[in-house]
Amino acid sequence: MIITEQKPLEEIVQFLTPYSSVFICGCSECATLCKTGGEEEVKNMKGELEKIGKNVPGWVILDPACHRLNDMKFFREHKKEIDASDTLLVLACGNGVQTVAEILEKPVYPGCNSLFLGEIVRFGNFEERCQLCGNCLLDMTGGICPITRCSKSLLNGPCGGSVEGKCEIDPDIECGWQLIIDRLKKRGELNVLRKILPPKDWSTSRDGGLRKFKIAQIRKAVEKVPRQKEVKTEKKIVSSPRSKLEKILKEGKFAVTCELGPPKGADPSPVKKKAKLLKECADAVNITDNQTAIARMSSIACGVILLQLGVEPVVQMVTRDRNRLALQSDVLGAAGLGVRNFLCLSGDHQRFGNHPQAKNVYDLDAVQLILALKMMRDEGRFLSGDKLSSPPSLFIGAVENPFADPFEFRAIRLAKKIEAGCDFIQTQAVFDVEKFKKWMRILKNEGLSEKVYILAGVIPVKSVGMARYMRDYVSGVTVPDEIVKRMEDAKDPKKEGIKICVEIIKQLKQIEEVRGIHIMAVAWEEVVPQIVEEAKLLPRPKL
Numbered sequence: 371m372i373i374t375e376q377k378p379l380e381e382i383v384q385f386l387t388p389y390s391s392v393f394i395c396g397c398s399e400c401a402t403l404c405k406t407g408g409e410e411e412v413k414n415m416k417g418e419l420e421k422i423g424k425n426v427p428g429w430v431i432l433d434p435a436c437h438r439l440n441d442m443k444f445f446r447e448h449k450k451e452i453d454a455s456d457t458l459l460v461l462a463c464g465n466g467v468q469t470v471a472e473i474l475e476k477p478v479y480p481g482c483n484s485l486f487l488g489e490i491v492r493f494g495n496f497e498e499r500c501q502l503c504g505n506c507l508l509d510m511t512g513g514i515c516p517i518t519r520c521s522k523s524l525l526n527g528p529c530g531g532s533v534e535g536k537c538e539i540d541p542d543i544e545c546g547w548q549l550i551i552d553r554l555k556k557r558g559e560l561n562v563l564r565k566i567l568p569p570k571d572w573s574t575s576r577d578g579g580l581r582k583f584k585i586a587q588i589r590k591a592v593e594k595v596p597r598q599k600e601v602k603t604e605k606k607i608v609s610s611p612r613s614k615l616e617k618i619l620k621e622g623k624f625a626v627t628c629e630l631g632p633p634k635g636a637d638p639s640p641v642k643k644k645a646k647l648l649k650e651c652a653d654a655v656n657i658t659d660n661q662t663a664i665a666r667m668s669s670i671a672c673g674v675i676l677l678q679l680g681v682e683p684v685v686q687m688v689t690r691d692r693n694r695l696a697l698q699s700d701v702l703g704a705a706g707l708g709v710r711n712f713l714c715l716s717g718d719h720q721r722f723g724n725h726p727q728a729k730n731v732y733d734l735d736a737v738q739l740i741l742a743l744k745m746m747r748d749e750g751r752f753l754s755g756d757k758l759s760s761p762p763s764l765f766i767g768a769v770e771n772p773f774a775d776p777f778e779f780r781a782i783r784l785a786k787k788i789e790a791g792c793d794f795i796q797t798q799a800v801f802d803v804e805k806f807k808k809w810m811r812i813l814k815n816e817g818l819s820e821k822v823y824i825l826a827g828v829i830p831v832k833s834v835g836m837a838r839y840m841r842d843y844v845s846g847v848t849v850p851d852e853i854v855k856r857m858e859d860a861k862d863p864k865k866e867g868i869k870i871c872v873e874i875i876k877q878l879k880q881i882e883e884v885r886g887i888h889i890m891a892v893a894w895e896e897v898v899p900q901i902v903e904e905a906k907l908l909p910r911p912k913l
């Protein structure tokens with residue numbers, strides 16, 4: 371059913387201003403059930419328009435508004451009233467409005483906003499269930515649609531932001547992936563999710579242009595839409611490392627990487643300043659890609675600036691902002707300029723950033739982006755199968771959040787990233803080392819920790835407020851109360867934050883499977899050299 375809401379009366383009045391007489395159409399189906407265009411609503415609208423001096427010569431409930439032949443019949447019956455009207459107002463979905471406008475010459479205006487295709491949960495209570503992608507994959511996800519019910523339309527499992535079954539973007543929205551996992555777990559079919567779902571063919575959705583369908587063509591249409599093929603990946607073993615970071619990890623040295631947030635402007639000097647500061651204390655510097663969905667200087671451009679200064683970049687690529695064409699093209703461009711390390715993420719939802727009105731892309735999820743990079747590197751092919759003229763040399767990374775819900779699925783998701791072709795993993799910030807160790811034990815038992823280099827993330831906290839904020843509001847981060855208490859009691863919270871960070875690094879270093887550390891000093895990069903020194907990680911290997 372198409373769910374609609376009535377437009378505010380002021381908006382309707384505004385576009386009807388030039389007209390003195392209005393014919394009103396309602397719809398017998400969805401708009402009646404939504405109480406936006408049934409007989410009662412049409413009569414109410416008539417009353418409202420008459421109150422402001424409009425003449426309403428007539429009205430009709432179309433059966434339904436999107437049925438062209440039926441509409442024509444109704445319009446013949448109401449010809450006299452329609453002829454006496456300057457315009458028509460249609461209280462139905464956009465589909466119905468357009469059907470009416472295609473039949474009549476007079477101006478036609480929409481009285482409703484079409485919201486989504488949904489289910490009636492209870493009377494007057496609707497929820498979206500399907501985005502009409504044209505190639506249903508509900509058989510692979512326990513009958514729950516990840517395209518619709520996951521806010522990022524991820525196809526290979528949850529992002530790292532789900533908390534207690536709720537979506538990171540709104541605690542009132544259930545995490546679609548939690549629902550899928552719960553249902554499959556209940557049926558004893560969780561293993562279904564171990565398979566990588568390859569990049570979806572969106573050409574069957576709205577992205578393929580205007581869709582048409584004739585019942586007579588049903589067989590042909592089904593034949594045209596191939597099912598998702600199973601993905602088989604084989605990693606090409608290369609003896610020579612592709613980057614300094616890979617060399618350090620391959621040689622069994624404990625790696626240090628840190629994060630650099632690009633500026634919100636075109637002046638490269640802040641990037642250069644931070645690069646110089648971090649050059650001697652990190653093996654590679656990770657450039658964030660519009661982190662927290664805030665527009666900044668591009669991660670690739672910053673990566674090239676770093677290369678010019680002799681600093682090795684790890685370029686982040688989020689799938690939120692670019693489709694597969696742009697992502698593959700940007701990777702080739704960056705590789706052509708000398709970037710070797712890439713970190714594949716889905717990215718924070720745009721609702722968190724400074725452009726919440728933006729349209730997100732999520733053509734690929736992080737697992738599928740890893741797959742794309744691996745195909746380009748190891749098979750010399752694009753996702754489409756087309757051959758590359760020369761394959762890029764890439765060291766492929768991904769992120770994982772050991773603390774996000776659902777905990778039992780984290781290892782499965784990591785296994786998918788490894789199978790897709792991921793070489794190294796950067797984790798979300800660790801504050802709760804015991805919980806982290808528990809996750810590491812799971813990875814060890816599943817044989818995953820030996821297949822990928824794991825860099826444990828740490829964040830130095832600057833203030834009590836930051837510690838509390840991370841504990842209470844940052845999804846997927848566990849900050850034990852003991853750490854918050856230490857920050858509260860500290861005479862010098864900054865000093866204490868650095869001390870805590872160094873202690874955590876020392877504990878993480880003791881875990882055999884942790885192959886390095888990733889320091890995320892959010893807008894506090896100047897403390898990184900001190901942290902690395904106090905953690906006894908200097909000097910960094912010269913290669």
Ligand code: SF4
Nearest residue numbers: 500501503506507515
């Ligand atoms: S997979 Fe596609 S067709 Fe199936 S419910 Fe989801 S959006 Fe609709």
Ligand code: SF4
Nearest residue numbers: 520529537538545546
């Ligand atoms: S928390 Fe993440 S995985 Fe879950 S619905 Fe929201 S965006 Fe999707």
